[in-house]
Amino acid sequence: MSRINYFLAMASIAAGIIIAVLFASASPGAHQAQPQKPVPNEQISADAQQGAPLSADTGERLSSSPATGREGNRPQQIGRDSGIAETDPGEAVRRSHPADDHTASETARQMTESRPAPQPFSSAHESLMEEKDAPGGEADRPAVPPRKEPKIAYLTFDDGPSGSTPKILDILRRYNVKATFFVIGNTTEEGKAMYKKIVEEGHALGNHTFSHNYGKIYSSVEAFRADLQKLDDLLYETVGIRPDIIRFPGGSNIHLSRRSGGRTMMKNITREMANRGFQYFDWNVSSTDAAAPVQDLEAIVTSVAANSRNKDRIIVLMHDNTRKTTTVEALPRVIDKLRADGYSFDVLTKNSFTFQFLKP
Numbered sequence: 001m002s003r004i005n006y007f008l009a010m011a012s013i014a015a016g017i018i019i020a021v022l023f024a025s026a027s028p029g030a031h032q033a034q035p036q037k038p039v040p041n042e043q044i045s046a047d048a049q050q051g052a053p054l055s056a057d058t059g060e061r062l063s064s065s066p067a068t069g070r071e072g073n074r075p076q077q078i079g080r081d082s083g084i085a086e087t088d089p090g091e092a093v094r095r096s097h098p099a100d101d102h103t104a105s106e107t108a109r110q111m112t113e114s115r116p117a118p119q120p121f122s123s124a125h126e127s128l129m130e131e132k133d134a135p136g137g138e139a140d141r142p143a144v145p146p147r148k149e150p151k152i153a154y155l156t157f158d159d160g161p162s163g164s165t166p167k168i169l170d171i172l173r174r175y176n177v178k179a180t181f182f183v184i185g186n187t188t189e190e191g192k193a194m195y196k197k198i199v200e201e202g203h204a205l206g207n208h209t210f211s212h213n214y215g216k217i218y219s220s221v222e223a224f225r226a227d228l229q230k231l232d233d234l235l236y237e238t239v240g241i242r243p244d245i246i247r248f249p250g251g252s253n254i255h256l257s258r259r260s261g262g263r264t265m266m267k268n269i270t271r272e273m274a275n276r277g278f279q280y281f282d283w284n285v286s287s288t289d290a291a292a293p294v295q296d297l298e299a300i301v302t303s304v305a306a307n308s309r310n311k312d313r314i315i316v317l318m319h320d321n322t323r324k325t326t327t328v329e330a331l332p333r334v335i336d337k338l339r340a341d342g343y344s345f346d347v348l349t350k351n352s353f354t355f356q357f358l359k360p
């Protein structure tokens, strides 16, 4: 081999190696061979959150956001711990709406009212990330946590007196709990005896109108005032008390037909009652004992527990009705659960905490 040939051969081998190296570094296959970059934590948590089981709150958020294929595939666990098993909130509202029992629509409304306002999914996601990325962390928190308000539960029983009243009173006495009874007109001897017993045992009496007849009481401001006055007189004759606390049958935001005056009528009535010195009370915790003629006992207990979460003052709606046997059966457990959650019990008064769906 001549020197020239040897030189050419060496040069072509070197050129081949250079081309091979250049080609290898430029080809996409070279990147695929590299180890994968770690996925940032935020991205993992965001994905995990999207696939996570839904709480009642996120379920609400979900149902109000536009449906996408991905969201549609999420597991439906809405309302599992609120006692409204396997039903979406809208469904529960629709189902209970046509019921003639006012309390069913009360409950449906309560279910809507008690939920926190839905947040857009993206903003919740952002706030999660902010919290995680915020500098400082533990060091920025105040050394002494802010003083918490004492937790108070106001148990309320509507529509009595009834055959259940003596049983409810027995339980309340045994557990040393005072409650508020929003009573209606009952002129029987048993009924009058119950008004007396409620007062004697230290509970509060509230006026829930004499007739509880929507068509009658909500036909005009004057009709409402007259019906309320009729019970006021009966209570004064019986127990010497004219209650200054009231609860509107169906709640202050009751849906009225246009013939009855609609929302304007409720506004006029609430204003008139406030001007006359009455305070009215709706509720921020429903026991859901009116969602069925005889509600499931577990549903009552779990609804009160779920609906009272994160609230320092709760007005709990229950019913004093002979047929509602599970309300009575659930009561000891409701009391035990609320006590375990740190609540003490008190009666409603004109100046106590109130919760109103519609302001006067």
Ligand SMILES: [Zn+2]
Binding pocket: 102, 158, 159, 208, 212, 249, 250
């Ligand atoms: Zn009622």
